[in-house]
Amino acid sequence: MSTPETILQNSSELDQPPIERASTIPSDWYYDQEVFLFEKECIFANNWQYVCHTAQLQTPGDIVHTEIAGNPILLLKTNDGEINAFYNVCKxxxxxxxxxxxxxxxxxxxxxxxxxxxxxxxRGVPDWNLVELFDEKDFGLEKVTIAEWDGLIFAHINSPKQELKSVLAKIDERIAPVQLSKLQFYREDVYEVNCNWKVYIxxxxxxxxxxxxxxxxxxxxxxxxxxTEPYPMYSLQYSPFKGEDTIYNSTDGEAFYYFVYPNIMLNILPGRLQMNAVIPVSPTSCKVIFSYFYNDVKAMEKSGVxxxxxxxxxxxxxxxxEICEAVQRGLQSKAYHKGRFSVKRELGVYHFQSLLKESYRSAMQEND
Ligand code: FES
Ligand SMILES: [Fe+2]
Known part of the structure; x- marks a missing residue:
């Protein structure tokens, strides 16, 4: 993996002083092509990536396609009730x-x-009878490591350094009695956004x-x-609702907004989960996949919720x-290099950028 010149030339950019004194990451990390390629490897190929909920793989033959760090992946439900994961690439x-x-x-x-x-x-290779020195056993699909946590399935295309359950440790205790595995899948919406994936996060x-x-x-x-509460691999934002007539305070319970490094959000409200996955597309664009889950799709559809x-x-x-796309243009302008953090209001951003620098740093050490 090559290290982008922009980071290498000035490795003091990787220092992370306390939030009171820290600067935001340099603006070119939000549009540099080399940084983008570097992140693919040191972040997206090196961390667990959310793929889908078990509710999306219920029936034998169900398939979910995704992409991790540019690699096409498929997950499928087998007749034995297993979920298998492969690179979606024929040999x-x-x-x-x-x-x-x-x-x-x-x-x-x-x-x-x-x-x-x-x-x-x-199993089957049409019109292959004249081929020599070919053993079908050498041409099976490449497997991908997956793990499930409370109904959410994640995949990892390298060797995981940390188990999924330790990445997500204690979230389930905090959100109890909510059990995400019991939810039903409703639908998925994809938004294309003209900003670097980190701007959105x-x-x-x-x-x-x-x-x-x-x-x-x-x-x-x-x-x-x-x-905002920071944890080793995720952060939690919490805000109570006020006022009376919102869909969010019409039911008892709390709302939790989890960000799990590097790119997913779990927005947990009573009876519902909205998962967001932010997928980098180019240095200056990303897509955001919104997946909606409810504890009773039929009843909640009927009631208009x-x-x-x-x-x-x-x-x-x-x-x-709209604001993220405007910010992307600002970051790419000649007027901007780095900013600062509100200690009171931007701890989550600081925490994310600290983890980001940590990923860069360890990839650079492995390179040495
Ligand atoms: S590439 Fe799959 S059969 Fe040829
Ligand atoms: Fe917002």
Whole structure:
């Protein structure tokens, strides 16, 4: 893995003084192509990545496609009730796979039709009788490591240095009695955003912008009580609601907004979960996948809760997209290099940028 010149030239950029004295990361980390490629390896290939909820892989033959650090991945439910994960890459010439029509037990390449069993072994190779020195055993699909935590499935394309359950340690105790594994999947929405993935995450991690960017939300939140709690691999934002007629305070219970390093958010409200995964697309663009889960889809659809939840979340999202895209332009301007943090309001951003620098630093040490 090569280290981007921009970081190497000035490795003091990786120092992280206490928040009271710290600067934000340099602006070129938000648009430099080399930094982008470096992050793919040292962050996205080196951490657990959220893929889907077990509710999305219920029936044998169900498939979920995703991408990790640019690698196409597929997860599927087998007839034995197992969930298997592979690179979605055929060993012939790299084609993509799908479940063969009319079967739940065979994956077929969409290019020349090689077939694989759902354990990844190669089964059928059309028109291959003159080929020599070929052993089917050497051409099985490449497996990917997965782990499940409270119904959420994550994948890791390198050797995990930390178990998933230790990354997410204690979240389940904190959110109890909510059990995420019991939720039903509703739908997934994808937003394309013209900003670096870190701009979107920085923005999620502070409530500082709420009074200006989301005035309606500001009226619902008890902003004085807004808190951020940093943990080793995640942070929690918490804010009680005030006022009366919102969908969020119409049920008892608390709201938790977890950010799990490097790129997912678990927004847990009574009876519902909204997962956001921020996927880098280019140095200056990302896509944000919103997945919605509810404890009773039918009843909550009927009562209108889901409709208002989705509408509300889309409004906030549009406001965030607009500001993130403007910030990206600001970061790329000649006028900006680095900023500072509000100690009171931007602890989450500081915590994220500290973990980011830690990832850069350990990748650079491995390189040495
Ligand atoms: S690339 Fe898959 S069959 Fe050719
Ligand atoms: Fe926001």
């Amino acid at each position: 012939h010439r790299g084609g993509p796979l799908a479940i063969k029509k009319g079967t739940t037990t065979v994956l077929q390449c969409q290019y020349h039709g090689w077939t694989y069993l759902t354990d990844g072994s190669l 920085d923005n999620y991690l502070e409530g500082y912008h709420i009074p200006i960017v989301h005035p309606e939300l500001a009226n619902l939140l008890d902003y004085k009580e807004y808190r 889901i409709k208002s939840d989705l509408g509300y979340s889309d409004t906030i999202q549009q406001e965030d997209i």
